[in-house]
Amino acid sequence: MTTTDDRLGASPEPTGPVSRIDYSERIPNNVNLSTDRRLQRALESWQPKFLDWWKALGPALPTKDVYLRTAIAVGRDGWAIYDFVPMHEYRWGIFLAEAEPDRRVNFGQHKGEPAWQTVPGEYRAELQRLIVVQGDTEPASVEQQRHLGMTAPSLYDLRNLFQVNVEEGRHLWAMVYLLQAYFGREGRDEAEELLKRNSGDFDNPRILGAFNEDTTDWLQFFMFTYFTDRDGKYQLGTLKESGFDPLARTCTFMLKEEAHHMFVGTTGVQRIVERTAQLMAEHDTDDILPYGGIPLAIIQRYLNFQFSVSLDLFGSEVSSNAANYFTSGLKGRWAETRRDDDHVLIGATRELTKVVDGRFATESVPLLNALNLDLRDEFIADCRTGVKRWNKALADAGVPHRLLLPHEGFNRKVGVYKGAHVSPEGEIVDEQTWAAHVDEWLPGDADRAAVASLMQPVYEPGRFAGWISPPPHGINSMAVEFDYVRFWQQDNA
Numbered sequence: 455m456t457t458t459d460d461r462l463g464a465s466p467e468p469t470g471p472v473s474r475i476d477y478s479e480r481i482p483n484n485v486n487l488s489t490d491r492r493l494q495r496a497l498e499s500w501q502p503k504f505l506d507w508w509k510a511l512g513p514a515l516p517t518k519d520v521y522l523r524t525a526i527a528v529g530r531d532g533w534a535i536y537d538f539v540p541m542h543e544y545r546w547g548i549f550l551a552e553a554e555p556d557r558r559v560n561f562g563q564h565k566g567e568p569a570w571q572t573v574p575g576e577y578r579a580e581l582q583r584l585i586v587v588q589g590d591t592e593p594a595s596v597e598q599q600r601h602l603g604m605t606a607p608s609l610y611d612l613r614n615l616f617q618v619n620v621e622e623g624r625h626l627w628a629m630v631y632l633l634q635a636y637f638g639r640e641g642r643d644e645a646e647e648l649l650k651r652n653s654g655d656f657d658n659p660r661i662l663g664a665f666n667e668d669t670t671d672w673l674q675f676f677m678f679t680y681f682t683d684r685d686g687k688y689q690l691g692t693l694k695e696s697g698f699d700p701l702a703r704t705c706t707f708m709l710k711e712e713a714h715h716m717f718v719g720t721t722g723v724q725r726i727v728e729r730t731a732q733l734m735a736e737h738d739t740d741d742i743l744p745y746g747g748i749p750l751a752i753i754q755r756y757l758n759f760q761f762s763v764s765l766d767l768f769g770s771e772v773s774s775n776a777a778n779y780f781t782s783g784l785k786g787r788w789a790e791t792r793r794d795d796d797h798v799l800i801g802a803t804r805e806l807t808k809v810v811d812g813r814f815a816t817e818s819v820p821l822l823n824a825l826n827l828d829l830r831d832e833f834i835a836d837c838r839t840g841v842k843r844w845n846k847a848l849a850d851a852g853v854p855h856r857l858l859l860p861h862e863g864f865n866r867k868v869g870v871y872k873g874a875h876v877s878p879e880g881e882i883v884d885e886q887t888w889a890a891h892v893d894e895w896l897p898g899d900a901d902r903a904a905v906a907s908l909m910q911p912v913y914e915p916g917r918f919a920g921w922i923s924p925p926p927h928g929i930n931s932m933a934v935e936f937d938y939v940r941f942w943q944q945d946n947a
């Protein structure tokens with residue numbers, strides 16, 4: 455059993471040159487905020503509004519403190535410490551990855567020019583839009599996950615939820631810093647708007663579709679962190695290539711934090727699948743709901759839903775916006791500098807599949823216009839690895855069923871498949887067939903009610919709800935039984 459003294463585990467000491475984060479400031483930062491009084495004042499006047507938002511729409515479960523990771527440096531090693539922190543006292547701050555000396559714009563018409571340290575006047579509107587869209591998703595996800603703490607399957611999972619939440623809050627800070635530092639009055643106004651739009655709000659919703667969906671339960675949360683956070687990974691990966699250096703450096707550091715969010719999703723679904731497989735084998739039935747497990751068919755429907763709404767986040771397959779972002783040097787491709795081409799792409803083409811007269815048809819389109827598709831393909835390939843892993847858990851348990859990553863055209867509201875009906879297996883179907891089968895393909899009220907019936911909170915250290923397997927390891931080398939989250943009433947008892 456872990457003792458109190460073991461609790462303050464730190465990650466390894468930094469080995470290379472790192473710019474340490476100044477925690478003596480009201481807003482921790484590694485951007486010398488104290489030398490820019492105007493910006494400091496603007497951010498300090500936004501800070502209480504952020505805290506008000508966090509209190510109103512952040513995690514609803516009252517807690518005393520949580521074993522959280524906080525960034526202390528941006529270098530490759532030893533960048534974070536772990537400690538108990540009351541969540542509203544988390545040190546949200548502004549952390550940019552180290553500047554790369556002589557960094558250049560690596561793609562588009564400005565390829566080879568020095569990377570921009572200020573906003574190029576001609577691209578101001580587009581750049582601001584990209585930063586606002588990115589910034590809007592961060593608080594949206596916190597709002598979506600607000601009530602999940604009430605039904606956490608364990609303290610380990612509760613802590614992971616809160617870690618994701620505080621870091622999404624920090625990612626909002628990252629975008630607000632860029633808006634306030636580089637976009638003047640308009641940027642300050644946009645920073646305010648980021649706290650005023652709310653997920654699912656009828657009059658003032660979040661910008662992108664998936665961020666207005668309810669995160670109804672923990673199965674959905676794990677699917678969200680697997681699929682939708684992974685869109686975040688890929689979008690940040692393209693903004694990390696940006697010719698606008700402060701954006702590139704910000705996103706580079708955000709990606710470091712993002713890795714844990716992917717881990718939460720991948721292992722969360724894996725642990726549910728493992729438990730489901732175990733119950734199926736034990737009771738020799740698919741219908742494991744009476745035994746406290748989540749049936750595979752419901753897992754598949756949740757997967758179908760979250761994958762398809764996450765594909766919509768890539769925008770239209772053919773997009774002049776995407777072409778302009780690339781040509782202007784604002785948003786690159788995934789792993790841009792590792793690609794073996796001219797990074798300008800004029801005259802290059804690629805194949806695009808769409809539905810024409812009830813059949814799949816392939817046409818050739820300019821690659822520049824198909825960059826959302828290029829990114830989506832990278833994303834889909836990555837998504838397959840998780841499904842493979844989950845299927846291995848089924849195979850290992852001797853369960854013959856397999857999970858399927860649906861066809862890219864399934865349930866799409868954005869892009870070339872919008873308006874067509876494609877089954878998860880990739881068959882184009884008519885309206886009636888769709889209507890007859892949609893309940894087999896997407897989660898309905900009965901599924902959500904069934905999952906909700908299992909969502910009873912487990913707050914005892916080391917115990918786990920019956921629908922999910924325990925993880926093999928704890929966080930930061932702590933025991934799985936560690937009390938990762940502490941509540942007020944424990945002290946009063």
Ligand code: BYC
Pocket residue numbers: 583584585587588591592595622661662663664682683684685686687689690766767768769770771772773774775776785826868
């Ligand atoms: N819902 O040419 P189009 C994350 C709009 S997730 C509603 O098709 P474009 C995270 C689009 O804005 C990553 N509207 O697409 C994850 C445009 O409107 P405007 C977030 C949509 O512009 C989990 C119009 O339709 N970051 O970080 O090439 C937890 C036509 O657009 C949708 C980014 O997305 C939709 N699904 O690409 C926490 C990166 N899709 O501008 C965080 C920044 C499109 O004409 N954003 N529209 O009024 C972008 O790069 C692009 O805006 C998009 C769209 C990829 C989103």
